[in-house]
Amino acid sequence: MSIIKATLRRELLIAFRSPGEIINPLMFFVIAVSLFPLGVGADQAFLSEIAPGVIWVTALLAVMLSMDSLFRADYEDGSLEQLLLSPQPLYFIVLAKVSSHWLVSGLPLVILAPIFASMLALPDAGIIPLTVSLLIGTPILTMLGAIGMALTVGLSKSGLLLAVLILPLYIPVLVFGTGVVNSALNSLGIAGLMALLGAMLVLALCLAPLAIIAALRISVSL
């Protein structure tokens, strides 16, 4: 599918030419996680207890912060109209667009997570489950966030509305994501929770683009 390749290429080129939009959410993640030991004290036992939750919650907020740049420029310069008028399957164009957004906003978080996990004294047994749960979980967050963003892209100040719309959808992902790490730390099986997260990812990949397309049509038609 040349359209997938072309869309990925376009989105990544745009992202790397305006790196601020990639770096801001990443900096938020780095700063927020680093502030926790300063705020709650350097007690290793306590830090390791809250580490999975802290990292997951800040990753979730960082993903939500990064959503604002998705579709915004395309809406403002009219590319979105051209996209909707494309005879190529919109499903794949949207999937490629959102995937490339995850590649520059979600994937760096996943890569940084192990470093910050050990900074928060997360035991070694939890580091791989944390990274894998973020690897499966952040694309779900990006997919869901993209639905909210597609709905609100036509509004000038969409920040709060976006949060209200998508936070309820984020909660199950957060619960299962942190659940994976906590189970691993307590030497419980994590296969079941991982399978649930995986199922959510498959569902998001299959259905979210359809919802995004419908939402974009509404936003463009306003």
Place this chain on the structure above:
Amino acid sequence: MLTVNNLFCERDERVLFQNLAFDVADGEIWQIQGSNGSGKTTLLRILCGLNDEFSGEIHWRGIAQRKARQDFNNEVFYLGHTPAINKTLTAKENLNWYCASRGISNSSQIKTALNSFNLYGYEDMPCYLMSAGQQRRVSLARMLLSQAKLWVLDEPFTALDKQGVSELEALLSKHAKTGGSIILTTHHSLQIDYPLQLIDLDVLAGLVAA
């Protein structure tokens, strides 16, 4: 080709047009006239399927437009108010993606299209460094690449210089002479050696008031 029947559109509790009916055939140029705010852009967006706040029927080659969306998209080119080019990308990169989104693989045409709009040498310049007129030319270059039968153009002459205007006029009549159709709005008086079909939204609105 494009048949419109009994079209009605209301915006902010003001009727823009009602009982609007026309039939765009091969090789016809339709100019939509009207004062600012009379609904020209809204009408064009409705015709392209970008706005569905209307009632009435739009048929594309005899099939309801909603059902023929893919065929329709394949054969229509829409130029809106916004240039639809990403400013951080170069002209070539913008057009590369456009070609892919239209399913056109022959990217050697991009150079030809840019050259025909006097953008030779600007292929690799980021669009934010270009003037408004040059950006408009990049959007117009898509028109040649799209291989579309029906061109829907919303104020295509904006920001173009005199030479650009006459080149575009020549291009429009060439497209119509080779069997293509055009629906456009413009406040510029067209100098085209080709018969124009007119729709005046002000007159339509006047009829409504009377």
